[in-house]
Amino acid sequence: MGVAVAPDLPPRSLVVWVPDWPIVALARxxxxxxxxxxxIAVFAKGVVMACSAAARAEGVRxxxxxxDAxxxxxxxxxVTDxxxxxxxxxxxxxxxxxxxxxxxQLIHPGLCALQAKGPARYYGSEAAAATVLAGVVVALGIDDVRVGVADGAFTAEQVARVGTRAADxxxxxxxxxxxxxxxxxxxxxxxxxxxxxxxxxxxxxxxRLGEVADLGADRLGxxxxxxxxxxxALVTGRDPRPVTARVPPPELHREVVFEPPVALADQIAFGLRLPAEEFTSRLGAQGLVCTELRVVLTGEHGDRSDRVWLHPGAFDAAAIVDRVRWQLAEQAASTAPTGSRAARPPRGAATGGLRSAVTSVRIEPEGVDAAAHHTARLFGSGPEERVHHALSRVQAMLGHQGVLIPEIGGGRWLAERQQLVPWGDARVSSDAAARPWPGSVPGPLPASVFPRALSVAVLDGEGDMVAVDARGEVTAEPVWLVTPGASGPxxxxxxRQWAGPWPVIERGWDPERARWAHRFQIVDHMQGAWLLVCEAGVWQAEGVYD
Structure with a gap:
């Protein structure tokens, strides 16, 4: 006779848990x-959410x-979460x-649950099913995996977390x-x-949970x-929630394997044309377009190149093939000897950036958008559409660095904040621009910025040069601004008006690259507004508010 089991017990559940998953994911x-x-510790909002065994041994929790950590x-x-x-x-x-x-059922990365009944029948027992699933995860290169089986997913999760060890x-x-x-x-x-x-x-x-159970459902209610x-219900082992199997997402990525490995960019691009069309078609069937594309190149010696590409609109098959070409070219340039001409290799040049021939190319969507947002208008979009097509065609012919557009970047000096980025990568520098830059000029910025700082002079009423002393104060009242003439003096x-000085201190810890300067804003008698810098008694103009 079997043991009588209460009829209100939840179905048997099996939970697979990988301890410290954020650390494992970071390492992989x-x-x-x-x-x-x-x-290692992974932080979310300034608090440790996961840490490695070595960090726990030092007292990090x-x-x-x-x-405190x-x-x-x-x-x-x-590491940021x-x-x-x-x-x-x-x-x-x-x-x-x-x-x-x-x-x-995916509970969260590193933790998933299954109904134990089906796997137990298939593999012969719950223990056999748990052992097989643990072996599947270990075969993927993850050494520490725990499996718990119990009544309900909550209890099974606690069994995996608390009741298991690496040795058991x-x-x-x-x-x-x-x-x-x-x-x-x-x-x-x-x-x-x-x-x-x-x-x-x-x-x-x-x-303890037993004390919570003793309170009774009525009092807790x-x-x-x-x-x-x-x-x-949870603390008494009667978890009412069933295990809900996830619906596997459609496979949107495409991977091309070359056997034998291929060393010519033209051959790789030719082999990728049809998979790139299938890639965009699969996205289109889901009503999506790809706006950010991840390209992973793998060499025959295990070397790897992984990059995310942006697009000003949406990727089509031709644009995907172009990005793979450009990534091959960049890899070749990064490993070429100094002084070589590999920075822009000819069509069909060997892909030396991976240090070995390419065995596989994987393309996957890193960012998607609704296709309805990229549908062509009934009468076109006018100049914007023509500019987009023209720049994209020129870039396809000249390469990734062939078409550059201006973008505001990070920095304290106006000249270094002017950056030229490839067409389609305009969002790359936005993160750097948003960082704090103590000493930088607040908006509005000067409309005209000199590519190279313009040498000027600021004089007092007696014609002597004005400077800034060690206390950050001007040595005399600025009266005259002398700017270079077209010819001659x-x-x-x-x-008429001036404001400042505002100190700009950069790399004070590095004697060779340290800068200690002061900014001034000056309005001349012709209502011209200037942004000036005084550094070691030398005056320069960064820009003009015109």
Whole structure:
């Protein structure tokens, strides 16, 4: 006779958990990831959300502020939370698990759940199914993976998190044993279900889940309403939520494998034409267009080139092939000997940037937009459309750096804030421009900026040069501004108004590159407004407010 099981128990659930997933994702993403054995912490809003084993050994814990974490571990590597990276790197893990057992629910990157009944029948038992799924994840190069099986997804998750170890990664709680397993656990495990509830229970003197269960569903319902009743169901092992299998997203990426490896750019571009058309067609079937494209080139020696390309409109097949060509050309230029002419290799030139022939090219959408936003208007879009097509055609002929447009970048000096970026990459420098630049000129900026600072002189009433002393004060009242003339002596302008000085201190820790200057705004007698810089007694004009 079998053991009688309460009829209201939730279905058996199986949870797969990869500890410290943000750290694992960081180590598996990019060309030069940090060593996962180093002390690393991932921060979200200034608080530790994940840390490596080496960081935990130094006293770093989740929930710590950055100041406290770095005080405990001065050599801590600080990384900003990136949910997109976490999801992207976990996608192959989900796909591998789905091949072994369909019906996976993604809880969050690093944690997923399945109904245990189907895999247990297929593989012979719950233990066999858990072992197989753990092996699938390990085969993907992830060493530490935990699997918990219990009544309901909540209990199974706690089994995987609390009841397993690296040496014993699989644990199964028998049917009906969920409440006994949960009872000694801290109320802190409820924080993920109801933020702030753990602190409230602690203030009430309730420390364990078993004590929460003893309060009863009625009392919790009176205090918290429907969420209180749900909490009671969780802590008693009767999680009411079913495992909901995700709908796998359509495969929008395309990958071309070259066998044998190919070393000529023309051959790679030819092999990519049809997959690029299929790529845009798949997006079109979903009502989408690609505005940001990730291109990953892999060489036969394991070397890799990964880049995200932008487009001023939306990528078509020809634009995708062009970006792959440009990436091959940039890689070739980056590894060419100094003085060589590889900066713009001819069509069909060898792809030396990867240091080996190309074995595969992968294209995937990094950013998409609704196709309706890019539909051609009934009567066209006038000059904008013609300019876009003209610049795109010229860029396709000359290469990525062949068409440049101005963009405001970051910096303290006006000349360095003027940047020329390739057509289509205009958003690249917006991040740098938004950073704080102490000493930079606030808006409105001068309308005319000199490519090279213009040498001028500022004189007092007696004709002596005005300077700025060690206290940051002018040595005399500015009266005359002398600017270079078209020919012969300079032109003397009377100063009607002036403001300043405003110090600009740059790289004060570096004796060779340090700059210590003062800015002035001056209005001359002809109502011309100037932005001047006095550095070591030498005056220059950065721009004119005209």
């Amino acid at each position: 993403d990019g060309d030069d990831p940090p060593d996962p054995a180093a002390p 989740r929930g710590q502020r950055r100041r 770095q005080a405990r571990c001065p050599q801590l590597i600080v 990136d949910p997109v990276r976490d999801h992207r790197v976990f996608a192959p893990v989900i796909a591998g698990i789905e091949e072994a057992a369909p019906g996976v 990664p699989v644990r199964i709680v028998p049917e009906g044993g969920a409440a006994d397993f949960l009872a000694p656990l801290s109320v802190g495990v409820l924080e993920g279900e109801t933020p702030g509830i753990a602190g409230l229970f602690a203030r009430l003197g309730v420390q 009176e205090r918290f309403g429907a969420p209180g009743i749900r909490l009671h 300079g032109q003397r302008r009377g100063i």
